[in-house]
Amino acid sequence: MNTGILVLGLAYVLSQFFRAFLAVLSEILKADIGATPDDLAFASGLWFLTFAACQIPIGAALDSIGPRRTAGWLLLLGGAGGAAVFATADAAWQISLAMGMIGVGCAPVLMASYYIFARDHPPAQFGVLASVMVGLGSLGNLVASYPMALAAETFGWRASLWGLSALSALVAFGALALVRDPAKVDGENRGSLLELFRIRALWFIFSLMGASYAFPGAARGLWIGPYLADVFDTDTATIGQASLLMGLAMVLGALAYGAADRASPSRKWLIAGGTGLTLAAALTLIVLPAANYGLSVTALCAVGFFGATYPVIMAHGRSFLPPQLIGRGVTMLNLFSIGGVGVAQFLSGRVYRAALPAETASAPYVAVFVLFTAALAVGFAIYLFSRDQKA
Helix, strand or coil, rough: CCCCHHHHHHHHHHHHHHHHCCCHHHHHHHHHHHCHHHHHHHHHHHHHHHHHHHHHHHHHHHHHHHHHHHHHHHHHHHHHHHHHHCCCCHHHHHHHHHHHHHHHHHCCCCHEEEEEEEEHHHHHHHHHHHHHHHHHHCCHHHHHHHHHHHHHHCCHHHHHHHHHHHHHHHHHHHHHHCCCCCCCCCCCCCCCCHHHHCCCCHHHHHHHHHHCCHHHHHHHHHHHHHHHHHHHHHHHHHHHHHHCCCCCHHHHHHHHHHHHHHCCCCHHHHHHHHHHHHHHHHHHHHHCCCCHHHHHHHHHHHHHHHHHCCCHHHHHHHHCCCCHHHHHHHHHHHHHHHHHHHHHHHHHHHHHCCCCCCCCCCCCHHHHHHHHHHHHHHHHHCCCCCCCCCC
């Protein structure tokens, strides 16, 4: 990995951080500006949906102007600018605006690195490189847990966001200076979205890509905080520690899938086995939501570990892409992944509100967990019809 890839890795650390840090700020933002869990679910969902909406133009930009300018300028304007808006927020709608801007800024960074991997490395290496990048970036998931809770309590959440704005700007300038665009292939035809959707093998992969990250992404990004606070009466520091454990599980899961992908003769059934275990952990949260704090945190960590199938599903889809469709193809796969979380997060806020008032503290969260689990089960059922391929 050269310095440009390392800078994109740092940018992806920020991306993972921004999608997850609301969980540990949930109680603080509720006290300071009156932001409720469904307000934050909307803001979190907006991050994912703006991120997803950018994927199609980003795919075209990667194929035309390259990853350096695409990632660098969007991170500077959206990431640094959005964090500054967050730091000055006095109402829930301003948090939503800031999260939408940050979603735009984070949208290209992982795909920029995947584009470089796909163009400059053999296809057989893509799954391992993709997993390493996700594992590296998921360190942001860890920083967004207990360290963010500690920073918010020590320096205040506004000062912390100003620091994140400055850091995002620094990384963006680093990307503009150090990332190298892959060389264009002479005579290479430019692909189209229509050509992409003619690849029937991708249809079954899109379904699981759209559902696989919804539960771990939404739970770690928000719901772990209110769930543990309301059901087990935990404080911000304890939520930060639980979030740290779930984030660590997601890091280890991504790295484990990368190693397993190299060793496994079947990519499809590796993904299927991991998804089945994710569903088992999800059912534990549904059936025993308030039995024991340790059991709930363990189940959430299992969802994070076994649900970290993103890089190998991406590699499965990548194996069907011709060279002229790599940019559009990987960003379309990412659109389904991030868009799935965004839609689920929006719906989760409505499901949560619809379950109120509830007879037990856990009932609204069980409804949210059922939503995520049902979506994963449907995506998994469709994926079972996919064609296995390792390239």
